[in-house]
Amino acid sequence: MGFSFKKNFEVTKMDYQKLAADILKNVGGKENINTAWHCATRVRFKLNDEKKANTRDIENLNGVITVVQSAGQYQVVIGNSVGQVFDQIAEQAGLENKNDAITEDTGKKENLINRFIAFISGTFTPFLGAMAGAGILKGLLALFVALNWLTTTSGAYQIWYAAGDALFNFLPIFLAFTAAKRLKVNQFxxxxxxxxxxxxxxxxxxxxSLTLHFFGIPVIPTTYTSSVIPILLAVWVLSYLQPVLDKIFPDAVRNIFTPLFSLMIMVPLTLIVVGPIGSGISNILAEAVSGLYNFAPIIAGIVMGAFWQVFVIFGVHWTFVPVMMNNIAKMGYDPLLPILSAAVLSQAGAALGIFLKTKDKKQKALAGSGVVTGIFGITEPIIYGLTLKMKRPFICAVISGGIGGAIIGLFQAHASSFTLPSLLALPTYLGKGFDGVLIGITVAFFLAATLTYFFGFSKETTTIEEKEDNKIIAPVDGIIIPLKTVHDEVFSSEAMGKGIAIVPDKGNLKAPVNGTISAVYPTGHAIGLISDQGAEILLHIGIDTVKLNGKNFETLVKKEQHVSVGENLVSFDLEKIKSAGYDPTVMMIITNSKDYEVITTTETAAKSNWLLELKQK
Known part of the structure; x- marks a missing residue:
């Protein structure tokens, strides 16, 4: 009988091909994908049938943080490696484009809100990184001018300003390309x-302010540079016109005449009707946001600072993106973006609190990296990997974000350009209320860290973590017996390692440590795992129960899955195993016990108490 143990938690060494293959398989294969794309941390699917997706199996994959089903999307949260994973998914599924995958339409109608959110997220996501970088560049240039490092007339300034402002000036072109992809019309x-x-x-x-006439119809003079809503409306109208034209023209001339008449109809129609309507909507939105903010900036700060990450969880944050960009286009600034930095930094602060408090090595590693990614604007790994799972740290971050947002709102800070809320965005907040931004994000970060450190851990969690440093908890309830007394020479001789045995009174095998599953046997009678502290543990249910060939056993975990103390590993039918004539004694063996001094408990009953204490030699 041999056992192989392997430990590999390094994301940088992850086999992206294998992870992509596993995700693709568990979402139901290519045939179940209607649309797929990715953002900064998530692979986003619109599945033909979400019931075909094996959510639990995907969440258990090494490299997947969690799965979120929201706004009509099936979102697999990966973290910073999402680009590499998605490229592999696109390649393995034979998708034509690695930025967006579209298969046949399912014919199912989603509710209007989900369709709108999916459209907005799919439209902005592809160039969100470029837009954030361009926004930061514009902010840095403003900082350089304020510090007298550059002048607005210098060549370096003008070249860099063109690099930063071009995307925003020609924003309708970028939006047209991605919106057309989402609405399945000719992108060009x-x-x-x-x-x-x-x-x-x-x-x-x-x-x-000159007025042109199109066959006698006046064209309202409107500037569309940097605008958002007019072009989105125009492409939406085009999505209805193009199918009509495709039906009118035969295949032989369709590729020429459909684009010809699309442009001949849509350009004047947009300038005369669609554009002015879109501009009117833009003006109303800008005035509404400005009015509400000016009426109660502190309340706006509390609400957005506290609940922005809640909006992110449900995917509805995308509805704010066009509003914020529209504010900048119409008013020259946006009052919401600085507040959102408090929400983001509060999650990073909560991660710092967890990092300082936790004794769980994997949790500490995730929290440490989360602090870094969080201050640069990426919070999903923190939320789904730590704060939301632990609950209390998330609440601490919400409270801190609300207080930080209230401070920023009080100072009425503005953002001069759109970029992702983070420390990198600070140059875009220069000007009115900048001092308030610095105070607000500092309070949000350190208050979240402090609250999390002192109040973010339940007594039960703290007790478990204190135990797991050097103590191994009972994997089943029952009566403790010395390992040397079991009726199996391999175990009783301690040839495989030192340990302990329990005569179970319940058919439920639980994780005795926080660790990673290293071996799962098809027959379900044995589990191998490695604790986060490096102890290699074999849990073996019964004597000679391998002969049952898996009957009366149900394995609840997979190899390489990370488990927590008390998490269910195997369910077994205790009475049927005994009725079949097998001894159900559970053995817990430390297979690398040569590395430790193993101390056995003096208690006689196993019930969530510690059974073995390990001291490093």
Whole structure:
């Protein structure tokens, strides 16, 4: 009888091909994918049938933080390695494009809110990173000018400003491309439509307030550079026009005449009708946000600072993105983005509190990396890997984010450019209320860390962590007997290692430590695991029970799955095993006991108490 143990928690060494294959298999295969794309931390699927997805199996994969089902999307949270994993998924599924995967339409109608959120997230996600980088660059240039490092007339400033501002100036073109992909219309026709809106001659006419006439119909002079809503409406209208044109023209000329008539109809229609309607909606949204914020900036700070990460969890945060970008386009600033930095930094602070408090090595490693990614704006690994699972740290972060947001709201800080809320975004907050931003995010970060350290851990969690440093808990309830008394020479001779035995009174095998499953036997009678402290443990149910070939056993975990103390590993039918004539005694063996001084408990009953204490030699 041999046992192999392997330990590998390094994400950088992860086999992305294998992880992608496992995810693809467990979402129901390529045929179950309607749409797939990824953002900064998640692979986002729209599945034809979510019931076919094995959520539990996906969550147990090494490299997956969690699964979120929200807003009509099946979201697999990966973390910073999401790009590499998605590339492998796209390649293995034979997808044409590694940024977006689309298969046939299922014909199912989702509710309007879910469809809107999916459309907005799919439209903005592909270039969100580029947009964040461009926004930071504009903020840095403002800082350099304020510090007299550059002047606005210098060549370096003008070149860098062009690099930072180009995306925002020509934003309708970027939005047209990604929106067309989401709505399944010709992307290049949509881009040509957007380019017409920001064409230099049209911009000049609008800025001079001149009125053009299209066959006698006046065109309202409107500037569409940096706008959001007009082009989204225009592409939406195009998505209804293109199928009609495709039906009218035969295959032989469709590739030419559909784009021709799409542009001939949509450009004037957008300039005369769709564009002004979109601009009107934009103005109303901007005025509404500005009015509400000016009326009660502190309340706005509390609500957005406290609940922004809740919005992220449910996926509804995407609905705010076009609003914030519209504010910048219409008012020249956005009041919400600085507040969101408090929400983000509070999660990073909670991760710091966990890092300082926890004794769980894997939890400490995740928290340590989470602090770094959190201050740079990526909070999903913190939320799904730590704070939300532990509950109390998430509440501490919500409270801290609300207080930090209230401070920022009180100072009425503004963002001059759109970028992801984080420390990197600070240059974009220069100007009115900047001192309030610094105070607010500092309070949010350190208050969350302090609250989490002192109140983020339950007594039960703390007790377990104190125990697991050097003590191994009972894996089953029952009567403790010396290992040397069991009727199996391999175990009783301690040839496999020192340990202890329990005559069980319940058919439920639980994890005796926090650790990773290293071996799962098909017959279900044995489990191998490695504790987070490095102890290699074999849990063996019964004597010669391998002969049952898995009958009366149900394995509840998979190899390489991380488990916590008390988590169920195997369910077994105790009475049927005894009726079949087998001894059900459970052996717990430390297979690398040569590395430890093993101390056995003096108690006689096993019931969630410690049975073995290990001291490093």
């Amino acid at each position: 026709v949509a881009v040509a439509l957007a380019a017409a809106l920001v064409y230099p001659a049209m911009v000049t006419v609008a800025t001079k």
